[in-house]
Amino acid sequence: MAQVKIDQGQVRQVAKLSRLDLSEAEIAQFSEQLSAVLDYVAKLNELDTTNVEPLAHCLPVSNVFREDKARESLGTAKVLANAPEHDGQFFLVPKILEE
Numbered sequence: 001m002a003q004v005k006i007d008q009g010q011v012r013q014v015a016k017l018s019r020l021d022l023s024e025a026e027i028a029q030f031s032e033q034l035s036a037v038l039d040y041v042a043k044l045n046e047l048d049t050t051n052v053e054p055l056a057h058c059l060p061v062s063n064v065f066r067e068d069k070a071r072e073s074l075g076t077a078k079v080l081a082n083a084p085e086h087d088g089q090f091f092l093v094p095k096i097l098e099e
Helices: 008-017 024-044 076-080
Strands: none
Touching: 008 024
16 A cells, blocks of 8 residues: 655645634644555555445435425414514615615
8 A cells, every 4th residue: 555645735725725823833733644644545445346336325224304385374463573673564674885
């Protein structure tokens, strides 16, 4: 298994692109941690998965959503009952754009 090494220069570059202000200690720590993650992934790639069926979830799951069917709506009075502010049948929201 070839060791994958993330050097401190790569960590600095990613931190710069992400606009992260990392200390030298954090850069060294992240370099080691990211290298360990990539080493683990490389180790997993050594496994023979030719007869393993791909799956999206490790447990059998079924759709838990309710049946999609039309039904009566709440109505304006119920919808606006908990609104902080409303004007007749409309929600009032703070103005955020200038004219």
